[in-house]
Each structure stands twice: as structure tokens, then as C-alpha cells.
Amino acid sequence: MKLSVAEIETMERAALVAAWDHLFGVSVPKSLSQAFLRRFLAFEIQARRTGGLPKGFVADLERRASGRGPASSPALKPGGRLLREWNGVTHEVEVTETGYFWNRETYPSLSAVARAITGAHWSGPRFFGLKEGS
Incomplete structure (x- = not known):
């Protein structure tokens, strides 16, 4: 069965269900509306024609569904620099062998730097955009 998105637009529910099957x-789950079936089928057809979902997407989705969360951030290496704008000021942090250098001082963790910048408790990796939710 070779469908086009244009054909899906005009199909009745029975034909949409057959295409899903x-x-x-x-x-097809019974609670799905006809409009949702059309959108989902159109997406699937387009994804299959263009080579499927992006590499790593399915593995990331399975990891999140199992409750393991996103993949960890890559390790920061000495010499790396992190930039963060906060209240109109750009802060630059250098990754060193012994910690994180900011404002002429070395801190043991990114969270300590984030706390010094904001005055509040922050997850350093989150504050600097290395983890989701930033």
C-alpha cells in the first residue's frame, strides 16, 4: 500500500484504520480521532520516505521512557570555556585541571560558580546549558 499525504487528507476513518494496520x-488505539490519525499517518509516511527518524532519536526516546533520562553531557576538558549571560552581564568560566576559574577565583564545581554569579542555588551544568531544562 503506497499512500500519499494528499490521499490521507481525504480518507474516511475505515481507510485510515486500514492504513494504520x-x-x-x-x-489503532480506539481513542484516536480522525484528525490525529491523519497527522500521524502523514508524518510516518514522510519519515519513511526520507529515511526515518534522526539517528539516535529512537534510542534517546527509549532511554527516556525507561526513566533513565537524557544521555550525560560530554566531559569538560581543561582549557574549555563556558559563557553565560546573566542579568545583562556575560560571564566566562574557564575549565582548569583543578576546577573552574571565574572572576579571578577557582571554584570546585560549576554549581559553586553558578551560586557565586546568581546568589542562589543552581545546578551548574543546568545553569550553563549543559543539561536539559536550561
Whole structure:
């Protein structure tokens, strides 16, 4: 069954359900609306034609679904620099062998730097955009 997005736009529910069964090999969940079925099928057809989902997407989705969260940030290496704008001021932090250098002082962790900059408790990796939620 070779479908186009244009064909999906005009299909009745029974035809959409048959297309779902053909594409996924399972019955369509009963609570899905016709509009959602159309959007989902159109997306799937386009994704399959363009080579599927981006590399790593499925593994990341499975990792998150299992509760393990996102992959960890790459390790910071000495000599690296982090920039963060806070209240109109750009802060530059240098990664050193012994910690993080900011404002002529070395801190043991990024969280300590973030606390010094903001005056509040922050996750350093989150504050500097190295983890989700920033």
C-alpha cells in the first residue's frame, strides 16, 4: 500500500484504520480521532520516505521512557570555556585541571560558580546549558 499525504487528507476513518494496520502491524488505539490519525499517518509516511527518524532519536526516546533520562553531557576538558549571560552581564568560566576559574577565583564545581554569579542555588551544568531544562 503506497499512500500519499494528499490521499490521507481525504480518507474516511475505515481507510485510515486500514492504513494504520498496514503501516504499524497493530490495531489503532480506539481513542484516536480522525484528525490525529491523519497527522500521524502523514508524518510516518514522510519519515519513511526520507529515511526515518534522526539517528539516535529512537534510542534517546527509549532511554527516556525507561526513566533513565537524557544521555550525560560530554566531559569538560581543561582549557574549555563556558559563557553565560546573566542579568545583562556575560560571564566566562574557564575549565582548569583543578576546577573552574571565574572572576579571578577557582571554584570546585560549576554549581559553586553558578551560586557565586546568581546568589542562589543552581545546578551548574543546568545553569550553563549543559543539561536539559536550561
